[in-house]
Amino acid sequence: MESDSGQTNSAAPTAPGAVFFDGLSNRRRIVALRLSDALExxxxxxxxxxxxxxxxxxxxxxxxxxxxxxxxxxxxxxLDIRDTGLIAALIARCDTLEEGLPNRRGVAAIVGWSLAAAVSIVLVVLFGVPLAAERLTPLVPDSFERRIGDVAEAQVKVLFDGKPCSNPAGQAAFAKLVGKLRQSAGFDTSVQSGVLATSVPNAFALPGGKVYLFDGLLEKAENPDEIAGVLAHELGHLRHRDSMRELIHNGGTSFLIGLLFGDVTGSGALIFASRSLVTSSYSRDAETNADSFAIETMHKLGRPAKPMGELMFRVTGKEGGTGLSLVSSHPLTEDRLARMDKADAARPAGGQPLLSAAEWQALKNICAAGKGKV
Structure with a gap:
């Protein structure tokens, strides 16, 4: 038998039924193959x-x-071939058949690079974003941070369905307490604070100088020192800009991009990050620094710091350590409580009570108008 080239291939293996795509169309062709000095x-x-x-x-x-x-x-x-005899004949004739095909070493390289890429992503999440947050936080202008805080504040109120409590006597007592803390901590009057009517036992600081107390935590407090210590702790986070750092961190890369281009008000990352501010934990260093700030602030007022820790443990016992409580966002250890106790022992309280009994009762009822209390 002769091929179109005129060469004889009488001994050439042939096989019908192979499938051929010419690369110019999507037509599937059933073809016959012949082996001579080339594959026909x-x-x-x-x-x-x-x-x-x-x-x-x-x-x-x-x-x-x-x-x-x-x-x-x-x-x-x-060309797809299933005939085993023809496959063997072709392999014998094609001495460069395997060139360019990933061998075991190539497959191992692909797997290795894939694992390296996965590890890189994990490292970026664990170290890259936190490092970026650490480096970017001091560079954020105060005016821009206040703008971010305004947006985060609105999102938090929506997420927790919290309305500002407005009982006049309670507001006066709260303003007096915050005023003493602010003066002791060295803050000016630009710091904003309030109580939100929600059952979640928490308190938090937002970027731009905002500190909020949830009524759920106020209900569990037994004296003004407990609430004052918590608020002083939050002022510590404010002083160290921990909230801004946490917002950048939890917002992730999409928030970082928005931060760089000045577009954060419409970012879905900000909604996520706003919730994270009151549900996720600060770093151990941030908590330690905020504790130090709270201890020093309370001692300047002549009041103990330990009641803050006692309130946290009381919430832990009643809440079982679950839910969106102060403990879940500010995890308290026995070492931290022991530190407060030791600090108080070294500097016993000698100052006047921060609130009178009547003012404390008014503060406890600050959300009475919204809950039907009398």
Whole structure:
């Protein structure tokens, strides 16, 4: 039998039923193959292609199928062969069949690079974003931080369905308490504070000088020193800009991009980060620094710091350590409580009570108008 080139290939293996795509159309052709000095691909006797053996390469294919491509054919051209006899004959003739095909070493390299990429992502999440937050926080202008705080404040009120408590006597008592703390801590009157009517036992600081107390925590407090210590702790987070740092951190890369371009008010990352400010934990260093600030602030007023820790433990016992409580966002350890106790022992309280009994009762009832209390 002669090929179209005129060469004799009487002993050439042949096989019908191979599948050929010419790379120029999506037409699937059932072809017959002949081996002479090259691989001939025919359909109904007509020669469709002639591939030189040294130009043929193996392509990725499922088990039991040999898929071939050719360096001189269109890039999408391929040939699928299932006949085992012809596959063996082709492999014997194509001495460069495996060139360019990933071998075990190549597969291992691909797996290795994939693992490296996964590890890189984890490292960025664990270290890259926190580092960016640490470096960017001091560079954020106060005016921009206040703008972010305004947006975060609105989001927090929506998320927790919290309305500002407005009982006049309670407001006066709260203003007196915050005023003493602010003066002791060295803050000016730009610091904003309030009590929100929500049952969640928490308190938090927002970027831009905002400190809020949830009525749920106020209800669990037994004396003004407990609430004063918590508020002093939050003022510590405010002084160290922990809230801004946490907002950048929890907002992730999308928030960082928005921060760089000045577009944060419409960012979904900010909504997530606003919730994170009152549900996630600060770092151990941030909590330690805020504790130090609270201890010093309370001692300047001649009041103990330990009641703050006692309130936290009381919430832990009643809440079982679950839910969106002060303990979940400011995890308290026995070491921290012992530190407060030791600090108080070294500097016993000698100052006047921060609030009178009547003022304390008014503060406890600050949300009475919104809850039907009398």
């Amino acid at each position: 691909i025919r359909e109904d006797g007509a020669l469709l292609a002639r591939w030189a053996f040294h130009d043929i390469r193996r392509a990725d294919s499922p088990s039991g199928l040999l898929r071939l491509s050719c360096l001189t054919a269109p890039p999408l051209a391929r």
